[in-house]
Amino acid sequence: MPVNRSRSAALGTSTAALTLSISALIFTAPNAAAEPVDFGKGGATEEKGGGDKTGIFAAARIQYSGSVTKNGSTGNVTSTDVNWTPPPCWYAPYLGAKDFKKKMSEDIERKKNTPGMGGTAGAAIGEMQRHYEDEYGWTDTPGYKDYNVENDGKGMFWAGVENPNEPDPLKRSSCTELPFWVENGDGPPPQYEEAIKPEILAALAYQHMELPDTKVTLAPEATTKVNLPTWAWLDKAVFDEVQATAALNVPGFNIQATTTAKPVSLKLEPGTEDAETYPASGECTINADDSIGEPYAKGKADQDPPCGVKYLRSSGDGTYKLRATITWDIDWTGTGGAGGDLPNGTFGNDQTVTVQEIQAVNR
Structure with missing residues (x-):
């Protein structure tokens, strides 16, 4: 007509x-x-x-x-x-x-x-x-x-x-x-x-995605000393890829898309300007075994950690909020072989750290 x-x-x-x-x-x-x-x-x-x-x-x-x-x-x-x-x-x-x-x-x-x-x-x-x-x-x-x-x-x-x-x-x-x-x-x-279309479903899956909490392992844990390097790391077992799927299924029209988020780096923010990070950028990259950083071990007290932080001033009666943020590389695949990249995503958590002065004894 x-x-x-x-x-x-x-x-x-x-x-x-x-x-x-x-x-x-x-x-x-x-x-x-x-x-x-x-x-x-x-x-x-x-x-x-x-x-x-x-x-x-x-x-x-x-x-x-x-x-x-x-x-x-x-x-x-x-x-x-x-x-x-x-x-x-x-x-x-x-x-x-x-x-x-x-x-x-x-x-x-x-x-x-x-x-x-x-x-x-x-x-x-x-x-x-x-x-x-x-x-x-x-x-x-x-x-x-x-x-x-x-x-x-x-x-x-x-x-x-x-x-x-x-x-x-x-x-x-x-x-x-x-x-x-x-x-x-x-x-x-x-x-x-x-x-x-699959591209829209991928974006919606991204919007609804839940990433795991980012709690890094610290050594010393929770309480450290001024000028003492604190080691930080994430094991492979708790640092794995995440997937989310969005689907529309009705008679005559069925499409879906799955987004996959893969961790690529960890950023440490000490919560105070009176601190140094390892590396200096605070960006800890992923290792070959998909872990980040390196666990502290006996005998490494004189070494700088590959991923960590050193506080230069006591937290006094309070604490510092160490923020650990993971960056995730996100892509998607969908119906009909469609797929592509989505913007990187981040999610972080705060951890409280008490920093004490090292007490010296005068003889």
């Missing part, structure tokens, strides 16, 4: 009106958990899906596994690239044609009957209704006839999904394109750059 440009032009529909209409009608996947729901096709269920028992929102839910947060919150990884952020929203499978018709028609009628819903916003809602009922196009987007119910079971409507972990509400609600149809087994049209 040719795009009905004159109808949209005559209405003078603005971007603001379009955003208002979509935000009023398209409900993105909520954070709250719900009872098991039916996708509407194929009998698949998602026990962590949001919405209700008719399948609303269920298809848009992403499943996380591996070393990830258990409550859906942002993980503990800090990106070393300050300009990199996870996606604030994306487009994902939403509903089959019959379910979509039921949901949309009910919401359209409710909004049309809302007091004060007139003018440009009311016209936009009417135009949206024609887009799905009469096959008239919305601006440059071809429309559908009777919500495409003749193809029910052969595909799904995709819609915008907000990232609940995005703090900026404007970014979170920026996926405002009208829901569009995608046949089972096909990918979304290329103009939808934010459509869910």
